[in-house]
Amino acid sequence: MKTIIKNGKIATDSDVFSGDILIDGEKIAEVGKNICCDDAEVIDAEGMYVLPGAVDVHTHMDLDVGFARAIDDFYDGTVAAACGGTTTIVDHMAFGPKDCSLWHQVNEYHRLADGNAVVDYGFHGVFQHLHEETLGEMKEIAEKEGITSFKVYMTYDYMLHDDEIFRVLRAAGEAGIVITVHCENHGVIQQLRKEFSEAGCGAAEYHPLSRPARCEAEAVNRMIHIAAMAGDAPLYIVHLSSAEGLHEVLKARAEHRPNIGVETCTQYLVLTDEMYKDPQEGLKAIMSPPLRKDQDREELWQALQDGVIDTVATDHCPFHYKAGKAEKQYGRDDFTKCPNGAPGVQERLMLMFSEGFMKGRLTLPQVVKYSCAAPCRMFGLYPLKGSLEPGTDADIVLIDPDKITEIDRDYIRGASDYSCYEGMKLQGRIEKVFMRGREIVSGGEFLGSRGDGRYLKRGRSILAD
Ligand code: URP
Ligand code: ZN
Numbered sequence: 001m002k003t004i005i006k007n008g009k010i011a012t013d014s015d016v017f018s019g020d021i022l023i024d025g026e027k028i029a030e031v032g033k034n035i036c037c038d039d040a041e042v043i044d045a046e047g048m049y050v051l052p053g054a055v056d057v058h059t060h061m062d063l064d065v066g067f068a069r070a071i072d073d074f075y076d077g078t079v080a081a082a083c084g085g086t087t088t089i090v091d092h093m094a095f096g097p098k099d100c101s102l103w104h105q106v107n108e109y110h111r112l113a114d115g116n117a118v119v120d121y122g123f124h125g126v127f128q129h130l131h132e133e134t135l136g137e138m139k140e141i142a143e144k145e146g147i148t149s150f151k152v153y154m155t156y157d158y159m160l161h162d163d164e165i166f167r168v169l170r171a172a173g174e175a176g177i178v179i180t181v182h183c184e185n186h187g188v189i190q191q192l193r194k195e196f197s198e199a200g201c202g203a204a205e206y207h208p209l210s211r212p213a214r215c216e217a218e219a220v221n222r223m224i225h226i227a228a229m230a231g232d233a234p235l236y237i238v239h240l241s242s243a244e245g246l247h248e249v250l251k252a253r254a255e256h257r258p259n260i261g262v263e264t265c266t267q268y269l270v271l272t273d274e275m276y277k278d279p280q281e282g283l284k285a286i287m288s289p290p291l292r293k294d295q296d297r298e299e300l301w302q303a304l305q306d307g308v309i310d311t312v313a314t315d316h317c318p319f320h321y322k323a324g325k326a327e328k329q330y331g332r333d334d335f336t337k338c339p340n341g342a343p344g345v346q347e348r349l350m351l352m353f354s355e356g357f358m359k360g361r362l363t364l365p366q367v368v369k370y371s372c373a374a375p376c377r378m379f380g381l382y383p384l385k386g387s388l389e390p391g392t393d394a395d396i397v398l399i400d401p402d403k404i405t406e407i408d409r410d411y412i413r414g415a416s417d418y419s420c421y422e423g424m425k426l427q428g429r430i431e432k433v434f435m436r437g438r439e440i441v442s443g444g445e446f447l448g449s450r451g452d453g454r455y456l457k458r459g460r461s462i463l464a465d
Helices: 074-083 102-113 134-145 162-175 186-198 206-210 213-229 243-254 266-270 281-285 294-306 327-331 348-358 364-378
Strands: 002-011 016-024 027-032 040-044 049-052 054-059 086-092 120-126 149-153 178-182 235-240 260-265 311-313 396-406 425-435 438-442
Touching (some): 054 074, 054 260, 054 311, 054 348, 074 086, 074 425, 074 438, 102 134, 120 134, 134 162, 149 162, 162 178, 162 213, 178 213, 186 206, 186 213, 213 235, 235 243, 243 260, 243 294, 260 266, 260 294, 266 294, 294 364, 311 364, 348 425
Parallel strands (some): 002 049, 054 086, 235 260, 260 311
Antiparallel strands (some): 002 016, 016 027, 396 425
16 A cells, blocks of 8 residues: 655654655655655645654553552553654563563563554663673573663662672673663662651652752763763663753763763653642652753753753653542652652653744754654664654654644543643644554544554664664
8 A cells, every 4th residue: 555645844853845755555665756656545744744753762651660550551552652643662661570580571561562552662671680690681682672772770679789780881881782771869869758758748849859950960970980981881861850960961971971872851841840839730740850940941952952962752651640549649648659650652742843843942853853763763773763764664743733732631542631731732733643654643533453563673772883
C-alpha cells in the first residue's frame, strides 16, 4: 500500500520546506516536491506541519515500585503516546527481586510489553546491585537484546555507590554501552526527609524542600567526574531539572568533556513548584526530581536554544489521583508515602510544539531535534526512527498549527485521571499519526490495535562512537 502526504511543511532537525512524502508499505520511499504515484492514496497536508514520529526515551510503563504500580500498562501508555504523536518509546525498567540477574527484568519487560504495546518500543536495562556476574550479563544483554543502555540510580534503596558506579562505567565504556543516571544526592535527601517527618511536615510543599536543586547539582558533578575517570565512558544524565544541575553541565561542556548526553523533561520546562502549594493538587506533581522555580525553567529553555541539553523526554509514570486505588492519596498526610511520578507521554510533543515553537522559544527544527532525532542518536535508533529520510520507518505526525489542543479530561487517552497540564490551551493540534506507514491516529481517535508495536533491538549510541 502506498500513500502520499502532499503539500505539507516538512520539518526535519535541520530544515523546514514545502513538499510531499511518499510512503511505500512501512517505509518512506521519497521526499520531494510534486511527487506523483498513480496507485497511492493522497492525503492533503496543506497548511500542516509534517514531523517525524516523536520518540520518548524515558517512560515507565507498568512500573512496579513495590507498594504501588504505575497505572499505564504498555497498552494504555502507548495509546496515550500514539495520540500525542509519539511512535517510539524506550522504557526504563523497574527493579526486580533482590539479587536477581539483569536478565530477570529483561524477560519480565518482554512479558509486559510484547503483544500489548501499540507503538514501537525498546528497553533500558537497570542495575540494582553489582555482583560478580552482573557486568557480564550487561554485555550479553547488549549483544543479544540490543539493549545498549543501562540505568544506575544514585538514590533510592537500590542505588549504587561511587565505587560500583565507577566499575559499571568502565565496563560499559569498553563495551560501547551508555550508562543513564538518575542524579540526586541520597544522603542529604534521606536526612531532610527524616527531619521533615519528625517535625510533622508531611504536606506536598515539603517534597521539593527535601530534594533541593543542589542535591541534583552535586550528583551531576560527581557523575561527570566519575565518568571521566572511567575513561570518558558514555554517560547520559536523565531528567535534568534545575539551573544548579545545568551549571554543572555547562562547566563540563566548556571543558569539552566528551560522551555526555543530557535530558530534561517537559514538566521541568513548563511547570513550577507553585503546584505544591495546594496540599491536595500538589500530590499530582510529586515526582523525583521535583518541579523547580521559574528561573530553572527559563535556564532550561535557554539551554535548549543553545544546544547544551540533548533531548526532552517525559519520565511518564502515572498513578491515580482519585480514581481506582487513588495511589497519589497515600501521600495526603506524608509526602514520602506518595508514589513518585506523573503522566506526560501524550502531552510532550504538543508542549514542545506550542510552548517551544509557537511561543518562539525554539525553532521547529529544534523541536524535531529534541523530540525525535536526538533521542534516537543517543540510543542507537537513528535514522530508522526520528528522521524523514527515504528508507526509514514511515513514522510521521501531521500538526495543524491553527487548531487548539485543550488539555482536559476528554483529552487524556491513558489510564490516568488527571494531567499536570490540565487547563492549558496549546496552539496546534495533532491531526494524523502514522506508524510504519499505517495511520494509527486521526482527529484524536486511536485507530491502531493492541500489539502493533514492535520490539526494537538498538544499535550503538553516538555517545559511544
Ligand atoms: O518520580 C519519578 N521520576 N518516578 C519514576 C521513577 C524514577 O525515579 O525515575
Ligand atoms: Zn524515570
